[in-house]
Amino acid sequence: MAALRLIARRFLQLAIVLLLVTFFTFSLVRLLPGDPAKTIIPFGSDQQRAALAKDLGLDKPFLQQYVNYLGIPVIKSEGTTGLLQGNLGRKYATNQPVGELIKQSLPVSIQLVIYAQLVALALAIPLGVLTAYRAGTRTDRAVNTTAFGFLALPNFVLALLLSYVIGARLKWLPTAGYEPGWLDPLFDSARTPSVEHLKYMVLPVIALAVGQVAIYMRLLRSDMIATLQENFITMAKAKGVPNRRILFRHALRPSSLTLLTVAGLNVGTLIGGAIVVEVIFGIPGMGTQIATAIAAREYVELQSYIFVLAFIFVLINFAVDFCYILLDPRIRRARADA
């Protein structure tokens, strides 16, 4: 019961944050000085501008425009559709609905981020456990120093380095391009997954994951060191439980809560990193779309992309919080009482 109330409260917070985010993206376009239609599509014809002014309802008062943008039933203007009806606006140069563009590009980016997150965790967890177990030794110092170095390597530099050495010089993997993977058909039935997909994803994923490995590893290491000093670990050692079992069974779980939270929040960083990595490797995901939209000054399109990414990011944060509540009964109780 208490947990339910808590979840309801988080939901309310979620809704408020989303509302403010939409208001922000909405204002960005409206607050541009001068004639909005002219600013939003500076290269458009008069006809396109008229269409835009009609689409955006620019003759209406500011708040009514916002209501229409959200598409709140009853109080929105007759005959308009907004976000709630799934209307994400149009790309004015080609007149394509932005929703369609997102359907094609979003799965590409989601796959990239998921791979990067999995690779980062798969590398960081063993390294974190190892360095915590060997804290203060030469191994620990070597791994930590390397991690510190990689932290200073921006992902675009790593992406270019990989693209040059592995792609252009050694020719082991393609330097650019994309083939659909397992997620693409779910969004766009015209696409079929290809085995080649993975080949194209290796370098971008490494470029995106390596910086995260360093963060996650250092984090897990410090939490593990704390856990390894707990009494139940001493107890397990005294009972003669093998080291590997102590480390991965007894110590890893209580040490991983912070790591999971950070991994969730870090999705924001990954989304940002994915944008530049996609552009460098010529992957047709959201990042490439955003870069093109900016170059073409497609502000309505851009506004929708920002909204979609923020929406996903807020949902992930919510999910992480939710998991936290489920995982730890103490939080469940305390938060509900507050």
Added chain:
Amino acid sequence: MPEPTPDAVPPVGADGNRDLDRYAEGSLEPGLVVAQANLYVSAVESGGEGRRRVGRGLGVGAWLAIGWLAFIVIVAVLAQLGVLPLKDPNRSYVACARRGPFSTDGTASGFLLGCDSNGRDMIARLAYGSWSSLIVATGAVLFGLVFGGTFGLIAGYFGRRTDAVITSLFNVFLAIPAVVLALALVAFLAGAAASTGQSSVDPKLILILAIGIVSIPLLGRITRASALSWSQREFVLAARAQGAKPVRIMLREVLPNVLPAMFSIALLGIAVAIVAEGTLSILGVGVRPPTPSWGNIIGLDRGRLKESPHIIFLPALMIFFTVLSLNFLGDVVRARLDVRESAV
């Protein structure tokens, strides 16, 4: 080992569940865990148990980092003043175009590090580029510190409803991934400048604003947390009891104690901002050419990666060493000033 001050938290190893407990109390938002986690890590790393040996000199690493940063800053300033015997960074020498460093075939004599695809001297580009990169990064962080710091100080000092409002505003901005927000701001600010006919606005200023705005909630939250803990101390209570005005207490009593935390975060912030400028440049909205910056040297000739990798990797090295130095110094300063998570 120095005697811990009354408010000093126990070292990390002592109680691994502390942050969880604070989370349970509701005083720790998940977003905060990230910042805290980073501080944790360096606290553990720098002193084994979160406490650094005080009184020792700086290590070799710190001096190398200081040396590199000093070198970069001096080169940037002198190049900008025109004191250094550099070539014009925007002049093309056709014979030298795309030549690599240390060419021996005579086409690029006098160009130690070669030229970019337009035949512009790499040394001059890098030196002038340092100025753009550093001024944008430092400006953005200063902007973020002034505004984020003010909001954070107010939120931390007054607490309650003021705090709730400011913190949730920060959260809204943190709900948009930083790079996406920066991109949007640059695009919209540039659009606004163009449509009002103010193309005379220095594009660097737009970048400073955009990256600065993105950094407000990040720097603000850290200031807020630090201010929150200091505002509950006795000397603040004493000042309040004597009838001092809130503004005075904030500036004279709280701020000086919050500054160390802000300073160490500022070093890391500049590193992040340098990378941000690079990212934006690659996406085509960084420092506007022909003015060079480390980022846009890479961005402009990204397509030449295969034939002339030096154009890409020389500025990349500059970014790497600078970010490495700033990260390292940030850690050292944090350990020295004993900022640790008590500030978060």
